Structure formats: C-alpha cells, structure tokens
Amino acid sequence: MVPIQHIFKLNAAARPGRMIALARGSMYSFQQQGMISGADSFKSSTPTFGKIPYLAMSFGILVGSGLALYHTGSQKIQLEALPVKEPAVSSMGERMSTYIKNLQQEIVNEISTIDGKRFKQDSWQRALGGEGISCVLENGNVFERAGVNISVVHGKLPMAAVKQMRAEASAQLTGEGPFDFFTASISLVIHPHNPMAPTVHLNYRYFEVQDPNAPGKPVWWFGGGSDLTPSYLFEDDARHFHSTLQAACSPHNAEFYPKFKKWCDKYFVNTHRGEARGIGGIFFDDLDHASGDQESLFKFVQDCGNAFLPSYIPLVQRRKGFAFTPAQKEWQQLCRGRYVEFNLIHDRGTKFGLHTPNPRIESILVSLPLTARWMYDVKPSPGSPEEHLVNVLKNPREWV
Amino acid sequence: MVPIQHIFKLNAAARPGRMIALARGSMYSFQQQGMISGADSFKSSTPTFGKIPYLAMSFGILVGSGLALYHTGSQKIQLEALPVKEPAVSSMGERMSTYIKNLQQEIVNEISTIDGKRFKQDSWQRALGGEGISCVLENGNVFERAGVNISVVHGKLPMAAVKQMRAEASAQLTGEGPFDFFTASISLVIHPHNPMAPTVHLNYRYFEVQDPNAPGKPVWWFGGGSDLTPSYLFEDDARHFHSTLQAACSPHNAEFYPKFKKWCDKYFVNTHRGEARGIGGIFFDDLDHASGDQESLFKFVQDCGNAFLPSYIPLVQRRKGFAFTPAQKEWQQLCRGRYVEFNLIHDRGTKFGLHTPNPRIESILVSLPLTARWMYDVKPSPGSPEEHLVNVLKNPREWV
Numbered sequence: 001m002v003p004i005q006h007i008f009k010l011n012a013a014a015r016p017g018r019m020i021a022l023a024r025g026s027m028y029s030f031q032q033q034g035m036i037s038g039a040d041s042f043k044s045s046t047p048t049f050g051k052i053p054y055l056a057m058s059f060g061i062l063v064g065s066g067l068a069l070y071h072t073g074s075q076k077i078q079l080e081a082l083p084v085k086e087p088a089v090s091s092m093g094e095r096m097s098t099y100i101k102n103l104q105q106e107i108v109n110e111i112s113t114i115d116g117k118r119f120k121q122d123s124w125q126r127a128l129g130g131e132g133i134s135c136v137l138e139n140g141n142v143f144e145r146a147g148v149n150i151s152v153v154h155g156k157l158p159m160a161a162v163k164q165m166r167a168e169a170s171a172q173l174t175g176e177g178p179f180d181f182f183t184a185s186i187s188l189v190i191h192p193h194n195p196m197a198p199t200v201h202l203n204y205r206y207f208e209v210q211d212p213n214a215p216g217k218p219v220w221w222f223g224g225g226s227d228l229t230p231s232y233l234f235e236d237d238a239r240h241f242h243s244t245l246q247a248a249c250s251p252h253n254a255e256f257y258p259k260f261k262k263w264c265d266k267y268f269v270n271t272h273r274g275e276a277r278g279i280g281g282i283f284f285d286d287l288d289h290a291s292g293d294q295e296s297l298f299k300f301v302q303d304c305g306n307a308f309l310p311s312y313i314p315l316v317q318r319r320k321g322f323a324f325t326p327a328q329k330e331w332q333q334l335c336r337g338r339y340v341e342f343n344l345i346h347d348r349g350t351k352f353g354l355h356t357p358n359p360r361i362e363s364i365l366v367s368l369p370l371t372a373r374w375m376y377d378v379k380p381s382p383g384s385p386e387e388h389l390v391n392v393l394k395n396p397r398e399w400v
Numbered sequence: 401m402v403p404i405q406h407i408f409k410l411n412a413a414a415r416p417g418r419m420i421a422l423a424r425g426s427m428y429s430f431q432q433q434g435m436i437s438g439a440d441s442f443k444s445s446t447p448t449f450g451k452i453p454y455l456a457m458s459f460g461i462l463v464g465s466g467l468a469l470y471h472t473g474s475q476k477i478q479l480e481a482l483p484v485k486e487p488a489v490s491s492m493g494e495r496m497s498t499y500i501k502n503l504q505q506e507i508v509n510e511i512s513t514i515d516g517k518r519f520k521q522d523s524w525q526r527a528l529g530g531e532g533i534s535c536v537l538e539n540g541n542v543f544e545r546a547g548v549n550i551s552v553v554h555g556k557l558p559m560a561a562v563k564q565m566r567a568e569a570s571a572q573l574t575g576e577g578p579f580d581f582f583t584a585s586i587s588l589v590i591h592p593h594n595p596m597a598p599t600v601h602l603n604y605r606y607f608e609v610q611d612p613n614a615p616g617k618p619v620w621w622f623g624g625g626s627d628l629t630p631s632y633l634f635e636d637d638a639r640h641f642h643s644t645l646q647a648a649c650s651p652h653n654a655e656f657y658p659k660f661k662k663w664c665d666k667y668f669v670n671t672h673r674g675e676a677r678g679i680g681g682i683f684f685d686d687l688d689h690a691s692g693d694q695e696s697l698f699k700f701v702q703d704c705g706n707a708f709l710p711s712y713i714p715l716v717q718r719r720k721g722f723a724f725t726p727a728q729k730e731w732q733q734l735c736r737g738r739y740v741e742f743n744l745i746h747d748r749g750t751k752f753g754l755h756t757p758n759p760r761i762e763s764i765l766v767s768l769p770l771t772a773r774w775m776y777d778v779k780p781s782p783g784s785p786e787e788h789l790v791n792v793l794k795n796p797r798e799w800v
Contacts, residue, residue: 120776136776147776272754272761333771340772341765344744345754354672354745361672365741368774371733372740375770376520376536376547377762 089154090218092294093182096206096301097152100186101133103305104150107188108135110309111148114316115140119148127358129155134363138370140193142320147366148188157181162209166286172219173211180210182218186305187349189367190312195332197319198230198237199278199339200312201367203349204305206298221288222301226308227264228315229278229339231332233389235399237315238279242399244311245282245304252300253292257400260284265396270342275393277342331386333373340372489554490618492694493582496606496701497552500586501533503705504550507588508535510709511548514716515540519548527758529555534763538770542597542720547766548588557581562609566686572619573611580610582618586705587749589767590712595732597719598630598637599678599739600712601767603749604705606698621688622701626708627664628715629678629739631732633789635799637715638679642799644711645682645704652700653692657800660684665796670742675793677742731786733773740772 108119117140125131130153137146156178163170173179185205192199204224211219228241242261249257264283269276282304287297343350353364380386508519517540523533530553537546556578563570573579585605592599604624611619628641642661649657664683669676682704687697743750753764780786 122777134776138775145774272759337768340740341744344741345751351745359672362777365774366776368737370775371771371773373771374545374765374768375538376534376766377522 089182090208090216090220092220092298093184093206093208096184096298099298099302099305100150100152100184100204103308104133104135104148104186107309108148110313111137111143111146111190114313114320115142115146117141119146122362124360124363126151126153126360129153132360132363134360134366136366142192142194142197142316144191144193145366145368145370146188146190147363148186149363149366150184150186151363152182152184154180154182157209166221168286168288168290169209169219169221173209174213175211179212181208182210183207187367191336191369192316192320194320194322195231195324195328196234196322197316198228199336199369200226200228202226202305202308204301206301219288220294221286222297223285223287224301224304225260225264225281225283226304226311227268227278227281227283228312229335230389231335232328232385233279233392234315234319237318238397238399240314241279241281241311244307246400248303248307249282249300252296252303256284256300257282261398268342269346270338271346272341273338275338275390276396277339277393279392279399280396330373331380333371334375334378336369336372337374340368343367489582490608490616490620492620492698493584493606493608496584496698499698499702499705500550500552500584500604503708504533504535504548504586507709508548510713511537511543511546511590514713514720515542515546517541519546522762524760524763526551526553526760529553532760532763534760534766536766540593542592542594542716544591544593545766545768545770546588546590547763548586549763549766550584550586551763552582552584554580554582557609566621568686568688568690569609569619569621573609574613575611579612581608582610583607587767591736591769592716592720594720594722595631595724595728596634596722597716598628599736599769600626600628602626602705602708604701606701619688620694621686622697623685623687624701624704625660625664625681625683626704626711627668627678627681627683628712629735630789631735632728632785633679633792634715634719637718638797638799640714641679641681641711644707646800648703648707649682649700652696652703656684656700657682661798668742669746670738671746672741673738675738675790676796677739677793679792679799680796730773731780733771734775734778736769736772737774740768743767 108121112118115137117137119135119137122134122136123131124134130151132149132151132153135148137143140146157165157180159170159173159175159177159179162173162177162179162181183205185203187201187203187205189201190199202224203226204222206220206222208218208220211217226245228238230237245261246257249260260282261280263285264280265276267283268278268280287300291297292300347367350364350367353359354361380390508521512518515537517537519535519537521533521535523531525531530551532549532551532553535548537543540546557565557580559570559573559575559577559579562573562577562579562581583605585603587601587603587605589601590599602625604622606620606622608618608620611617626645628638630637645661646657649660660682661680663685664680665676667683668678668680687700691697692700747767750764750767753759754761780790
C-alpha cells in the first residue's frame, strides 16, 4: 500500500456542489483501474495543484466496511491537496472498536468449535487510515464458507460525502469540511454445506463525524442488522431467529423490532426478480440521538450483536446433520446464485466498497459463497418445498 | 404480460432536461419491485395525467436485448401519457433481423453437433413491442452452459434516452421526441466444461431511431464484438481467435481491428481487480455513417458474425478432450467467479437489462456460467500457468 499524505478536494468552481476526496494511494489505484488518466503530476510525493483529467464512474458514500468517496459526471475537474490529520477518536469509538473485536473472536471461536476447522485470520492496514481483521473459514466440515470481518477506519470526509451518506448528519455540521470521521464495523456471512442449514449475514457499525467548531462533540450514529437466507424453509427456524432478535430489541424500544424487520424486508430484495434475498431479520441504517441517548443505543447494538450466536447456532446444530438429496444440494446452489446476484448487483455496501480507492476486494467479496449455480428458467414444481420458499420470498411474512 | 397502451413522458417542468418513458406494463413491474409507489391512478386503461411519486434508482439506456429507459434522482416527478404507435421498420432493420436469426440457428446447430445435446429454444414476446428467441444448452457433453439469444424490439424513445444512449444520434434528430426506435440484436456466451477450452462471448446489434420530420431516413448505427475468456492461456488459441477477427475486419477498414481490439481491452475489465475479463477480441459501440455507408457496414457486421464459428470452434475441438486435474477444474471455477463479477458488477448490457421494466431475467442472465466459485485471497504460485494468465489479464497483449 502507498502511504497517504494528502486528501484532494474538488475545486468547487469546476463542479459546484460536488466534492471529491481522494488520497494519494487511491490515485494510483484509480489509474490502474483506468478511471483516472493523465494524473502524472500526482506521482510526486508532494501535493500537486494541477488539473487532472478525471473520468467519472459512480457516486460514492462512506460505508461500514470501507471508504467510497468520489464522485461526479464531469470529464475534467480540478483537485486541490489538503493535509491529512489524525482524527480524535471519542471514547465511544474506542468502546465500539473493543466490542466488535471481542464479538468477532467470540463468533469465530464458536463457529470454529462447531466446524472442527480453524479460521484463517488476516490482519490488514488501510493506507488511508485504519485497520481490520478478516477471518475466513473455507471448505470446513460444517461450513462451506464463513467470513467474519472487522474494520476500524478513520480519515477525512468532505461535506458532499457526508450529505450523500446521511443528510441528517450533514445538517448538524458547520462549515464545508472536510471533517474527521471514524467508523468501527463488524460484518459476517456464513454459508453452511448442508442445504437444510441457512446462510446468515450480520453487520453492526458505529460512525462519527467531527465538526471542527464543536470539538469533542462528534455527530454519530449506529447502523446494522442481521438476516437469514434459507434454501429450505423451516418455519421453526424462522420463528426462532426472529424471536431471538425481537427479544434483543424490545427491552430497548417496542417499536424497534417491527420497524427494523420491515426495513430489512425492504432492503434485502433482488428487485430484478421481485424476490427477497431471504426471510429477513432486522436492519437499521441511522440510529442516532433521535432514537435515544448514545449510551442506550450502544447497549442496544451490543444486545443485537450478542443475540447473534443464540439466534443462529441452534439452527445449524439442528440442520447440519440432516440428510439431503443431490437435487436438494442443486437447489441450494441455485439459491447461492441468487445470493451472489443480490450482493453484486444491489448491496450498497459491496457496490461502494468495490468502487472505493484501493478496495480490499478479498474482505468485501468474502460474503460470496464458495460455490454457486445458475440454470435457465428454473421453476419449482407446484406444492414443493422449493416453491414454498419462493412464495415466501415474494411475499415476506411475519414470524413473531 | 400486461398489454401496453401508453408511454409516459416526464413533465419537463418537474425535472428539467430529464425524461422518462414507461409503458403501462412496466409501471406494474416497477410497483412490484418497490420502485414506484402510489401509482394507482395508472391502473385504469385510459391515459392518466396525475402526479406519481417515483423513487429513482438508476440511469437507463436502450440496450441490445432490452429496453432500459428511466431514471432520475428526484422523489416526485410528473408523468404524462403519450399514445404508442407502431414504428416503421426500414429494410435494413428487416435484413439485420433475418441475418441474426439465421446466424443464431447456424451457431446453435454447430454447437449442438459438437456437444451431442440439443438446445432448448424459447420464444418470447415483449409487451412493449418486439420478440426474441433464447436458445440454451445446459449440462451438455462438451459445454457446461451455452446461451444464444436474439431479440428484435421496437417502441418509443424520448430525446433524453437517445442522448444518454448516444449523443451523436440525438444531434441528428429534430424535435424532442419521443421517437420510434428499432433494434435487432444477437448475443451469446458459451462456457465449455474442460478448463482448457475457453469461454466466448459475442454480441452484434443494429439500432435505428426515426426522426418524424425525416420519414424513411432513420438515424442508425451498428455495435457489437466478440471476446475470449480462457482459464488457461494457449497462445496459439489467442492468436487464432484474434487473427480470424482481424481477417474479418481488415478488408473493410485497416483501422477497424486495431481500434476495436483496444476498445475491447478497455471495456471488458474487472476494474475492482485491475484485471481484464479475458484476452479480448473486438468491441465497437457506434458504427455509423461516419465510418462508412450503411450497406458496407452491414456487410462488415455480417463478416464479423460469420467469423465467429471459425474463430472459436477450432479452439473447442482442440481442447475439449484435454486431460485436466481437479486443481485445474477449481481454477476454472474461480475464473468463472470473475466472469460473474464482471457481468453483474460492470457489464452495461446486463446492468441496464436488469433495470429494464419487465426484464427478461432468464435471457439476460444466461450469460452466467452454470457453476462458479470464490475463495479467499487466491494467489497463483510463481511461474505457474495460472499466474501467467493473471499477468496477461493485468497487461493486455497484442496477438496478431
């Protein structure tokens, strides 16, 4: 990785209202990707104020597991170098980091114990500021693939990026930035071998942006959730998963579970097929002071995170030894194909992660299954369990 | 499918300079996908001029195999109903349709003969106007999956959609539209079982837009290309594939092959990995009167189309019986995963096709392999054939 000396701000005159934050390392990365050309002036290690022909690709926002920060639609924009400073991390930032690190190890240990195979643990540093640990288990005895990542990342964010990410947060900030940001995030996807055992996904994150005019009082929010994707639907399993999450939510706020359950059903959808990715769970994007004080919400997020093992492990224990036919294994593989479709076509985290400067591809794509399958115009036979699942994916149900 | 009575034009006052063309059938489709809500006023069979809350998702253009037309970033836009008329199709439109239908059958017959298994042939009608034939062979003796599609589609296109699709074409039109359009397209992807035999892709299309003030003189262009994706690189195969395409191009224009070869190398790239999808071929997006008269360019496109079987079949014949190890099969499956990544993340045809109203998912996704695989942080060993391939994908070479 190339060490980062600067962040570049889009010249407002060149593109009013739109800004770009790119660090030196990311420049090189974009160049390799053919997204920026003629950026030779950036090859020196000192900041450069020249014009850079820049070919636009996409909008970007800052997401849990990575930084995506550009963007625009212009052919030529002017970049301006700004010094990078180390941000001050709040004590909540530190506590969330500690919490997700511990949760990661707890989950990795439990999954590893069930499987009998150890995770590969991969620590990485982010040139733009921050670090992470990717834990991966592949071709285990019980699990086809399990990836459990954490990342703790900080850096600079221009106002436009804060706005794109979260309008409510930008309204609380003064000036045009760039602002120091900090994020701590845990995310996992677990795909078991047995088609009767469901795939599960989890992500919880804490985010803060520092207003330079209000030192020590960052704008902050939590986000995340957890959801289940079975190939064969056992209603007991669906009820257990949802009621465990509900039990974690309800002591904090009676509205949380029903609201976050709906949000989950609405977000995890293969819109091109008119089918949910799975049978849902909970999802929330921006839990801040409007929903409760920081301490209570941190407790809520911890309760959700701590509910993960109890919500999922009993389902794996029940189903991992079930007998299944080759046709059922094939159906699971087709379901895996739909999972790949959601993650690569629709999932915002994956999409923005991949368009991030210097994306950590392996950590981002660890959500994909080990194997997947596509077949033309598969229609489950009437009355079959496969058809039953598809019907539920087309019409999400209440489970508690 | 719901019969189509009307196309809706975005009220220019609500969203200056941006238009939307949606037919009745697509409205319902969007509703199901959660992209449009509250469009009850459209449920009557007469045109409606009320306000429709519309949630934006994506830009769209008209692509070979389907219509993708909307877009925007606003929360509420006003739609206005316009009558749909049958477009007049030029004699070139008719001839291209006949050509691609014949080419499809020729390719399907040849692939089927080599495989020993017949294609499933699936004819479909498009509610918005048009038809197609999808031919699919799965789990054959030689081929894992082969999809050969044609579509012949017509309808209405607002000026903004023409502009998004092709600025040069919009400059040749008078008025604001909507304009009658017509497109005829063939596309195929073939994935063999044997890891030594490469995957191949082809797409050729003809497009015309009718200016109402110049009846019988449509604005037209051709597009397309063909490219190869090996899991193991045989340089003889790469040279044969490229030189066959070059031989088809050169009699028409000495600049075509070098120009279209570069274009192909630039387009088919997994930018997030900094790797080409394969070892290229040719690609051109907008061949019109600036490059030659219509008759000559039609002849050129036919020569390219006719070069397909000679460019590819010898490679399959050579490699289909090669011995391979389980490790080599696994590498092929990882390469398939990269193919899926390109098609779902980057390919414009797939992306816009999937965001089309009433997308024909099965025809669009027939480009995906039967099976694919992902593993964490795979690094081919130094000096291995796998590493050799990756090096070439990172640095595209000249083959003729």
